[in-house]
Amino acid sequence: AQSVTQLGSHVSVSEGALVLLRCNYSSSVPPYLFWYVQYPNQGLQLLLKYTSAATLVKGINGFEAEFKKSETSFHLTKPSAHMSDAAEYFCAVSPPPPNYGGSQGNLIFGKGTKLSVKP
Amino acid sequence: DTAVSQTPKYLVTQMGNDKSIKCEQNLGHDTMYWYKQDSKKFLKIMFSYNNKELIINETVPNRFSPKSPDKAHLNLHINSLELGDSAVYFCASSQRPLMEQYFGPGTRLTVT
Numbered sequence A: 001a002q003s004v005t006q007l008g009s010h011v012s013v014s015e016g017a018l019v020l021l022r023c024n025y026s027s028s029v030p031p032y033l034f035w036y037v038q039y040p041n042q043g044l045q046l047l048l049k050y051t052s053a054a055t056l057v058k059g060i061n062g063f064e065a066e067f068k069k070s071e072t073s074f075h076l077t078k079p080s081a082h083m084s085d086a087a088e089y090f091c092a093v094s095p096p097p098p099n100y101g102g103s104q105g106n107l108i109f110g111k112g113t114k115l116s117v118k119p
Numbered sequence B: 001d002t003a004v005s006q007t008p009k010y011l012v013t014q015m016g017n018d019k020s021i022k023c024e025q026n027l028g029h030d031t032m033y034w035y036k037q038d039s040k041k042f043l044k045i046m047f048s049y050n051n052k053e054l055i056i057n058e059t060v061p062n063r064f065s066p067k068s069p070d071k072a073h074l075n076l077h078i079n080s081l082e083l084g085d086s087a088v089y090f091c092a093s094s095q096r097p098l099m100e101q102y103f104g105p106g107t108r109l110t111v112t
Helices: none
Strands: A003-007 A010-014 A019-026 A032-038 A044-050 A056-058 A064-068 A073-078 A087-094 A113-118 B004-007 B010-013 B019-025 B031-037 B043-050 B053-057 B064-070 B073-078 B087-094 B107-111
Touching (some): A003 A087, A019 A032, A032 A064, A032 A073, A044 A064, A044 A073, B004 B087, B019 B031, B019 B107, B031 B073, B043 B073, B073 B087
Parallel strands (some): A010 A113, B010 B107
Antiparallel strands (some): A003 A019, A032 A044, A032 A087, B004 B019, B019 B073, B031 B043, B031 B087, B043 B053
């Protein structure tokens, strides 16, 4: 069964500082991994995804994440935070298709990390 | 054009009532989902349909019944609403199961 752990329910950074949001996964098969962002009162928006190609994945808004199998991690980074990055961030894991069916075949979300950006 | 749309955006109702939330996607996706997000932002899958067939049915009270009239629509009907049903409900779709999902804007349900 897949699971995902996001370390830190709340991360606060200053504008212009490095953003690092941590995600560790557990999976019995090589997983697909995703980062989503949720701005206040909105739905989730896909930031980036890892689907077993390049281990360093670039996404929208200057974010990137690196898949590290040895560490079972998929941390999200951005070199310089903007005020507009303040939001809730979710890491998600799934087994790659076609192994779907039942709860073990669904996208499993972490509990989210709230990012605050100080001026 | 909105890719995944939900109506209504806000729903305030009393305990015991029956209500429905509608979802439509215009992405041509085969798979649609319903999620519940609680006050702590925790997202939990409720149902998933692929090509109008139910493929995921998590431990959800049978007061919740999804209906997929066609691949572009997945509606959620809730009977006998309870206080604990208050949450934000998100619809999502993906091209196939387990691929990246595209979310609707959410429906904030408040049961009084």
